[in-house]
Amino acid sequence: MPNKIRWLTEISLLAALIAVTGAVKLPGLIPGTEFQLSAPLAVAICAAFGFTKYITAGIMASIIGLMLGMQNLLNVFIAMIFRLTVGGVLGFFGTAWPVVAIAGPIGSAMARLAMGGLLGKAVIPLLIAAAPGMLYTAAAAWPLTLMLEKVKSRAGREPVNDLQR
Template sequence: MQNRVGWITEIGLLTAFITITGTFKLPGLIPGTEFQLSAPLAVAICAVFGFGKYIMAGTLSSLIGLILGTQSLLNVFIAMVFRVVVGLILITLGRSWPVVVAAGPVGSIIARLALSGIVGKAVVPLVVAAAPGMVYTALLAWPLTTLLKRVNEQKGRVIRYVVQR
């Protein structure tokens, strides 16, 4: 029972992290180039907690966004393409720092390719508009991964402390 409660709690916290950071966007110099803070966090979550927890938390976050009206089906589609690509990259190539740094930008590019196919717009402007966010994601993914690793390592100590009380 303890294991199931811990898993549900962890998924809930990861979902909340993705949802809350997804509401914060850093403005870009050009309209449409804003950067969503959840992208590097999502990469870090996948690297530290694994694809299963990552995709579950991301899907729940998207569902919450749809229910609250802060995301459209198109937003969710783009996010899910990003998540699957990031997850596949980390599963197949490992969790070394170059892979973690590259996974977010590659996920963004593939998501923009998919978006281009849906909306019928040229892919180059979509990728160029997302480029500043890709740079931010590449710069922040590894530091966030190391931070989440340390937090995850402390998890056992915190649980033992709470159980002993």
């Protein structure tokens, strides 16, 4: 029973992190180049917690976004392409820092390709607009992975008193 509770708690917290950071977008200098904070965090979650927890938390975050009216089905489709690509890259190539750094930009590129194909729009402008966010994701994913791995390793250890926190 405690393992199920821990699993549910981790998934719920990860889903909340993805949902909240997915709602925050940093503006870019050019319209359409805004950066979604959830991208590097999602890569880090997949690297630190594994694909099963990552995809479960991502699906929950998408459901939350749909229920709150913050996302539509196109947003969820694009996010799922990103998530499946990131999970595939990390699952196939491992979680060394170069792979973690490049997984997010590959996921973003695949999501833009899918969106361009679905909407019948030119893909090159979509990729160019996403380039700044891809660079931010590549730069931030590895430090976030290290932080989440540290948090994960400390989870479950009970401090003897408040001074040990």
